[in-house]
Amino acid sequence: MLEQELKFFVPESARPGLLTAFDVVRTGSITLNAIYFDTPERDLARAGIALRLRKEGEQWVQTVKLRGPDTLSRIEINHPRPGPELDLQLYKDSAAHAALAPYAQQIQARYQTRIQRELALIKQGQSELELAYDVGHIESNGLKLLVNELEIELISGESITMFEAGQRWLYKHGLILEMRSKSERGDALASLADRRRAKSEPLNLTPEQVAAALTRKAYDLPKPHFVDTEDLEQFYSLSATMSLEQVIRNAALLAGVDGIRPDSALQADYLALMRVGLRRLRSCRKLFKMWLSASEGYANTRLTHYFGLFGQARDQDLVHLEITPLLLQAGMPGPAPEAAPAHLEHDPVQLASAAEFQSLLLSNLQSLICGPTLELQNAPQAEHLVEARISRWFHTIQLRSQRFAQISQDKQHRLRNRIKSLRYCLEFLPSAADKQGLHKVLRECQALIGAVTDVDVALDWYAQHAASPEQAQFARDWLSHARQGRAAHAQHALNALDQHQPQTELLRR
Numbered sequence: 001m002l003e004q005e006l007k008f009f010v011p012e013s014a015r016p017g018l019l020t021a022f023d024v025v026r027t028g029s030i031t032l033n034a035i036y037f038d039t040p041e042r043d044l045a046r047a048g049i050a051l052r053l054r055k056e057g058e059q060w061v062q063t064v065k066l067r068g069p070d071t072l073s074r075i076e077i078n079h080p081r082p083g084p085e086l087d088l089q090l091y092k093d094s095a096a097h098a099a100l101a102p103y104a105q106q107i108q109a110r111y112q113t114r115i116q117r118e119l120a121l122i123k124q125g126q127s128e129l130e131l132a133y134d135v136g137h138i139e140s141n142g143l144k145l146l147v148n149e150l151e152i153e154l155i156s157g158e159s160i161t162m163f164e165a166g167q168r169w170l171y172k173h174g175l176i177l178e179m180r181s182k183s184e185r186g187d188a189l190a191s192l193a194d195r196r197r198a199k200s201e202p203l204n205l206t207p208e209q210v211a212a213a214l215t216r217k218a219y220d221l222p223k224p225h226f227v228d229t230e231d232l233e234q235f236y237s238l239s240a241t242m243s244l245e246q247v248i249r250n251a252a253l254l255a256g257v258d259g260i261r262p263d264s265a266l267q268a269d270y271l272a273l274m275r276v277g278l279r280r281l282r283s284c285r286k287l288f289k290m291w292l293s294a295s296e297g298y299a300n301t302r303l304t305h306y307f308g309l310f311g312q313a314r315d316q317d318l319v320h321l322e323i324t325p326l327l328l329q330a331g332m333p334g335p336a337p338e339a340a341p342a343h344l345e346h347d348p349v350q351l352a353s354a355a356e357f358q359s360l361l362l363s364n365l366q367s368l369i370c371g372p373t374l375e376l377q378n379a380p381q382a383e384h385l386v387e388a389r390i391s392r393w394f395h396t397i398q399l400r401s402q403r404f405a406q407i408s409q410d411k412q413h414r415l416r417n418r419i420k421s422l423r424y425c426l427e428f429l430p431s432a433a434d435k436q437g438l439h440k441v442l443r444e445c446q447a448l449i450g451a452v453t454d455v456d457v458a459l460d461w462y463a464q465h466a467a468s469p470e471q472a473q474f475a476r477d478w479l480s481h482a483r484q485g486r487a488a489h490a491q492h493a494l495n496a497l498d499q500h501q502p503q504t505e506l507l508r509r
């Protein structure tokens with residue numbers, strides 16, 4: 001069967017309200033204790049498979065979950081069992097057989113979950129939804145990660161109703177969209193325990209320390225992450241959804257999922273990678289601009305507004321965490337500018353956790369999952385047009401690159417954005433394998449122009465906010481000098497683009 005569900009982290013402040021709301025709709029509650037299995041090399045997790053034995057009330061159930069057609073769906077196969085013994089023979093005639101058979105001998109218990117689940121069955125239009133409020137923990141080798149989440153699963157009817165209910169609960173209780181399944185978190189927890197044991201590090205961490213240890217890195221897409229399809233609409237939907245998932249995952253981290261309290265450097269990383277996700281998403285939408293459905297166009301416009309707001313915060317991080325330390329090291333007169341500047345109009349943590357933004361992420365997800373995403377009925381030549389657009393982007397980049405030192409600051413910034421858009425789109429294309437090393441060159445150019453544009457951001461900032469005229473003068477001189485050197489480096493890298501040809505036939509293999 002196909003399971004499709006939404007998941008939300010319930011922040012501490014939302015818990016009493018959520019419980020009260022559940023009192024009204026509750027249809028039951030159940031204790032769920034599960035053992036999850038994998039090989040020591042994590043072959044199942046790598047393949048996106050979860051295998052568990054779970055005691056559901058008094059009944060043992062063996063379940064396997066496999067990747068589904070979209071990011072919210074999984075193929076789920078359940079078998080009631082007499083006791084906690086795994087039996088892989090049960091899959092002999094199912095889709096799971098080929099996936100599990102090679103590992104049958106190596107499979108062993110890897111982590112457990114202990115969950116108290118409050119249940120509600122609700123009707124939404126013609127659809128039936130199951131609400132599950134789960135409180136408990138995941139455990140591996142003595143390490144515990146707390147769980148406090150709401151799931152909304154589509155039992156029957158239209159996916160859109162699941163999103164409608166999700167919007168209501170999200171808004172009412174201030175929930176945070178969560179993309180990580182319990183098995184993903186369990187696998188990360190077991191890997192943390194393995195690492196600590198290998199280094200003879202103690203395993204007596206508090207749940208808060210465990211949560212922090214599991215969220216030390218911002219979320220980036222795996223490399224490579226091309227979308228292997230020849231269907232244009234599917235290509236768009238999958239690449240845009242991957243980008244959006246990058247945004248949602250980093251937004252959850254920024255918003256303090258699992259009760260984490262990241263320091264400002266880690267917050268800056270989450271924010272930077274969230275913006276990369278937003279840029280990836282915008283690039284996909286730019287490439288398919290003329291065919292975007294009404295809901296995609298609308299979702300894009302609303303997200304663009306937030307892109308700007310988060311951009312201001314990113315600029316602040318850049319000035320305070322990266323450029324100012326360089327200036328101080330070079331001898332800039334003090335006092336150092338405030339670390340948490342009052343000039344910031346929108347705090348990124350507040351912004352990311354606010355119901356308005358979370359709700360916007362949910363409606364973007366709805367648009368991509370429920371579709372239609374593109375309107376291609378009257379566009380038989382769409383593939384060629386996409387390819388032509390990519391070629392055009394590349395030509396413009398080549399032309400501007402040759403004259404990087406002469407073009408205006410504004411055009412230099414725009415050139416960097418064009419390079420990013422092209423690179424992000426190329427990375428999604430299956431037949432744009434990086435045979436010529438073009439992705440690498442684009443990545444280098446992006447980074448080196450970025451070093452120049454960073455200086456411009458800091459120049460602006462110090463012109464307005466320097467603590468004294470001496471500080472302003474020092475910053476201006478040092479940064480202007482740095483700009484010259486960085487621009488020369490960038491020009492050098494940009495010259496390499498001349499040796500590349502724009503690729504065509506990008507979508508056909």
Ligand SMILES: O=P(O)(O)OP(=O)(O)OP(=O)(O)O
Pocket residue numbers: 151180181182183
């Ligand atoms: O009860 P399920 O099957 O929805 O599973 P779960 O224990 O909530 O885990 P997951 O995070 O994989 O939905």
